[in-house]
Amino acid sequence: xxxxxxxxxxxxxxxxxxxxxxxxxxxxxxxxxxxxxxxxxxxxxxxxxxxxxxxxxxxxxxxxxxxxxxxxxxxxxxxxxxxxxxxxxxxxxxxxxxxxxxxxxxxxxxxxxxxxxxxxxxxxxxxxxxxxxxxxxxxxxxxxxxxxxxxxxxxxxxxxxxxxxxxxxxxxxxxxxxxxxxxxxxxxxxxxxxxxxxxxxxxxxxxxxxxxxxxxxxxxxxxxxxxxxxxxxxxxxxxxxxxxxxxxxxxxxxxxxxxxxxxxxxxxxxxxxxxxxxxxxxxxxxxxxxxxxxxxxxxxxxxxxxxxxxxxxxxxxxxxxxxxxxxxxxxxxxxxxxxxxxxxxxxxxxxxxxxxxxxxxxxxxxxxxxxxxxxxxxxxxxxxxxxxxxxxxxxxxxxxxxxxxxxxxxxxxxxxxxxxxxxxxxxxxxxxxxxxxxxxxxxxxxxxxxxxxxxxxxxxxxxxxxxxxxxxxxxxxxxxxxxxxxxxxxxxxxxxxxxxxxxxxxxxxxxxxxxxxxxxxxxxxxxxxxxxxxxxxxxxxxxxxxxxxxxxxxxxxxxxxxxxxxxxxxxxxxxx
Amino acid sequence: xxxxxxxxxxxxxxxxxxxxxxxxxxxxxxxxxxxxxxxxxxxxxxxxxxxxxxxxxxxxxxxxxxxxxxxxxxxxxxxxxxxxxxxxxxxxxxxxxxxxxxxxxxxxxxxxxxxxxxxxxxxxxxxxxxxxxxxxxxxxxxxxxxxxxxxxxxxxxxxxxxxxxxxxxxxxxxxxxx
Numbered sequence: 223x224x225x226x227x228x229x230x231x232x233x234x235x236x237x238x239x240x241x242x243x244x245x246x247x248x249x250x251x252x253x254x255x256x257x258x259x260x261x262x263x264x265x266x267x268x269x270x271x272x273x274x275x276x277x278x279x280x281x282x283x284x285x286x287x288x289x290x291x292x293x294x295x296x297x298x299x300x301x302x303x304x305x306x307x308x309x310x311x312x313x314x315x316x317x318x319x320x321x322x323x324x325x326x327x328x329x330x331x332x333x334x335x336x337x338x339x340x341x342x343x344x345x346x347x348x349x350x351x352x353x354x355x356x357x358x359x360x361x362x363x364x365x366x367x368x369x370x371x372x373x374x375x376x377x378x379x380x381x382x383x384x385x386x387x388x389x390x391x392x393x394x395x396x397x398x399x400x401x402x403x404x405x406x407x408x409x410x411x412x413x414x415x416x417x418x419x420x421x422x423x424x425x426x427x428x429x430x431x432x433x434x435x436x437x438x439x440x441x442x443x444x445x446x447x448x449x450x451x452x453x454x455x456x457x458x459x460x461x462x463x464x465x466x467x468x469x470x471x472x473x474x475x476x477x478x479x480x481x482x483x484x485x486x487x488x489x490x491x492x493x494x495x496x497x498x499x500x501x502x503x504x505x506x507x508x509x510x511x512x513x514x515x516x517x518x519x520x521x522x523x524x525x526x527x528x529x530x531x532x533x534x535x536x537x538x539x540x541x542x543x544x545x546x547x548x549x550x551x552x553x554x555x556x557x558x559x560x561x562x563x564x565x566x567x568x569x570x571x572x573x574x575x576x577x578x579x580x581x582x583x584x585x586x587x588x589x590x591x592x593x594x595x596x597x598x599x600x601x602x603x604x605x606x607x608x609x610x611x612x613x614x615x616x617x618x619x620x621x622x623x624x625x626x627x628x629x630x631x632x633x634x635x636x637x638x639x640x641x642x643x644x645x646x647x648x649x650x651x652x653x654x655x656x657x658x659x660x661x662x663x664x665x666x667x668x669x670x671x672x673x674x675x676x677x678x679x680x681x682x683x684x685x686x687x688x689x690x691x692x693x694x695x696x697x698x699x700x701x702x703x704x705x706x707x708x709x710x711x712x713x714x715x716x717x718x719x720x721x722x723x724x725x726x727x728x729x730x731x732x733x734x735x736x737x738x739x740x741x742x743x744x745x746x747x748x749x750x751x752x753x754x755x756x757x758x759x760x761x762x763x764x765x766x767x768x769x770x771x772x773x774x775x776x777x778x779x780x781x782x783x784x785x786x787x788x789x790x791x792x793x794x795x796x797x798x
Numbered sequence: 799x800x801x802x803x804x805x806x807x808x809x810x811x812x813x814x815x816x817x818x819x820x821x822x823x824x825x826x827x828x829x830x831x832x833x834x835x836x837x838x839x840x841x842x843x844x845x846x847x848x849x850x851x852x853x854x855x856x857x858x859x860x861x862x863x864x865x866x867x868x869x870x871x872x873x874x875x876x877x878x879x880x881x882x883x884x885x886x887x888x889x890x891x892x893x894x895x896x897x898x899x900x901x902x903x904x905x906x907x908x909x910x911x912x913x914x915x916x917x918x919x920x921x922x923x924x925x926x927x928x929x930x931x932x933x934x935x936x937x938x939x940x941x942x943x944x945x946x947x948x949x950x951x952x953x954x955x956x957x958x959x960x961x962x963x964x965x966x967x968x969x970x971x972x973x974x975x976x
């Protein structure tokens with residue numbers, strides 16, 4: 223290519239080329255090398271790695287485009303990394319986050335306790351009642367009245383103002399504080415300070431540092447380049463001023479250059495807002511370090527209520543257990559299941575119809591019956607006392623009968639009418655729990671008593687007469703008839719042969735033959751009067767009996783009316 | 799948001815407060831209220847895409863009893879120097895105030911307003927006076943707080959000058975009367 227170029231050139235041009243080659247050969251060689259590099263530049267990783275940090279730094283200084291471009295990719299990469307290896311981010315942030323979380327929890331708890339304390343105090347105390355009355359009277363909200371009475375001081379707003387221009391650098395305000403135009407306030411504060419200082423010819427270091435407007439106080443702290451103005455409601459403590467000075471000093475220390483170069487752009491001071499927030503303090507007069515008395519009262523009341531509740535629960539449970547024990551000991555009652563749910567009880571069991579009433583027992587036990595739900599199934603109890611009880615209930619024995627239980631055998635004693643004896647024999651067989659029924663003593667005794675009653679009975683006659691006409695005689699006849707009816711009934715029941723002898727008697731008046739006839743006549747008169755045919759199981763005999771010789775001897779001339787009579791003699795064969 | 803302090807300077811009763819009211823609230827009152835001390839007002843606007851809040855210090859008017867105090871001027875990024883076209887004396891006071899302002903603030907931008915242009919026929923300031931002002935290197939805006947004439951223009955011009963880096967007084971030299 224050089225030859226063809228040389229071939230087509232004039233000698234002058236060749237000389238020139240030669241001269242140029244002689245003069246610029248090294249530079250030309252270097253230029254060629256550079257051209258080669260530029261044309262065949264290899265943008266490989268190695269080359270890029272050398273320039274990348276500088277390139278990023280250079281571009282970052284220029285504008286924010288690099289940030290905009292990289293942000294989504296960095297965000298996505300971070301997200302992916304966290305999803306894949308979450309423990310890495312946990313390990314990284316745990317040392318930072320844990321103290322913050324602990325502090326946040328502690329603050330929340332402290333705030334909650336304080337809030338509870340205040341709520342109790344403000345809702346229950348006599349003072350709070352006064353405040354409520356005041357709120358009603360003045361038409362102000364209760365919260366405002368409480369604030370007015372309890373607030374010692376509260377820093378409501380803080381202004382950081384550039385000294386020279388009077389322009390606002392930063393501002394912070396408490397919750398629920400009505401904020402006016404901060405720019406104008408900053409300007410007016412600066413103007414007022416200048417006005418006061420100029421008007422009173424004060425020295426440069428003697429500046430206005432306090433304004434008082436009603437309940438509001440404005441404390442102004444002067445720094446080299448900025449002033450800090452705090453709007454305070456109430457009476458602030460002196461140490462608050464030290465705190466304000468400290469904050470202002472810190473702001474000057476941290477932002478001295480920005481303060482010196484301030485040209486009106488307050489955005490650069492946004493970072494000092496947290497420092498201003500530290501100035502927003504408040505203190506309440508009624509706030510106590512300890513727990514409020516009303517809280518103590520409430521706690522004590524709560525403890526007493528709990529203790530009372532616990533004691534009453536314990537007592538009720540004791541009563542319930544006593545009731546269950548009582549039920550367990552009560553014949554005819556069997557508790558099959560007992561449970562309690564809180565203060566309610568459920569009870570199921572078996573109850574003999576003749577057993578004591580569980581509801582009545584429950585009322586006697588002192589347990590609240592409305593809390594007990596009981597279900598009782600009927601059954602027959604077979605324990606001895608209960609068998610006897612049931613026997614007495616079923617047989618309903620007359621008072622003359624004594625029933626006793628020997629093992630499972632029922633024994634009856636005393637006396638009873640034949641009807642009852644007959645009926646009880648039938649019923650006793652049907653009673654559960656009884657193996658046998660022995661009423662021999664009852665029957666024997668009943669017969670014996672009847673016999674004795676008949677034997678002791680007599681009908682008196684008038685002298686020389688054998689007829690039965692007087693009311694007394696007829697009454698005696700009826701009584702004898704009734705006893706005989708019972709005797710007949712009993713004899714038929716037991717199958718005994720009963721012979722009733724009617725014995726007529728006379729006194730000693732009259733002759734022996736007359737008296738014999740008279741006595742026999744009297745016996746027959748009684749026999750006729752009692753209608754012997756109606757007594758199927760009885761055999762009647764009559765006989766007369768003359769007076770005793772001894773009696774006649776002893777009282778020879780005296781009539782003995784008691785011997786003018788007819789009496790009965792009863793013979794029972796065989797005795798049961 | 800950039801904030802700039804601007805002072806309203808001038809002799810008493812030249813209309814400084816009325817100009818501020820016209821600029822901030824777009825209203826005007828015939829009633830005269832003398833300003834005692836300072837009244838601070840503000841107006842937010844946008845100058846060539848830059849949001850700006852002008853904090854306007856409306857100072858009391860200077861007379862033989864009350865002289866302008868430097869402490870109010872300090873920190874101003876610019877000021878409006880107001881004259882009353884109907885009172886020749888306000889021109890001399892303005893010259894005096896401008897010198898003091900320069901002493902205090904250095905070469906900051908300012909705009910001269912010759913106010914009460916709505917009563918031009920009654921003006922005491924003559925064309926010759928205006929020519930002297932021009933010779934002084936000042937230019938000026940004929941304004942009327944009553945009609946609003948020149949008010950917005952003056953504030954906007956001052957604001958633009960304040961936002962321009964390395965500006966030096968008097969920018970009013972670029973302003974021509976209307």
